Amino acid sequence: MFMARNPQQQKLADIIAIRRVRDRIDREYDRPLNVGELARGAYMSAGHLSREFKRIYGEPPYSYLMTRRIERAKTLLRRGDLSVTEVCFAVGSASLGTFSTRFSELVGVSPSVYQQGHGGEAAGLPPCVTRQVSRPVRNQEAKGSATP
Incomplete structure (x- = not known):
């Protein structure tokens, strides 16, 4: 019963x-x-x-999923041994265009630009701190936290 x-x-x-x-x-x-x-x-x-x-x-589950994927993509791009396309598919994205658009929205630069030089933000930090420092921030969050 x-x-x-x-x-x-x-x-x-x-x-x-x-x-x-x-x-x-x-x-x-x-x-x-x-x-x-x-x-x-x-x-x-x-x-x-x-x-x-x-x-x-x-945040909705899909946004959470995309944040996890972009976090992992940032790590792979910082390593520099995979192309942007390889990283896209390694993190579970099915479309390079969608991946690049979402990456740009959350990180502020395209994956290729990030790979070429914006990956040094966590250099020298322990892994436990790197995740916090490199967590993608949505544009709305960034705008809301900016001080005038």
């Missing part, structure tokens, strides 16, 4: 499910992922997943 959960129990269950979705995105960023598939894995609708993910983490 099915027992209904009280609202607090349901909210906690949703938080746990959303955390698992985030962990899956972190692990599988380089694979083809979409909100419908992530929602099925969490046993909820795509709309509910998107709303709850944004409520908990401040």
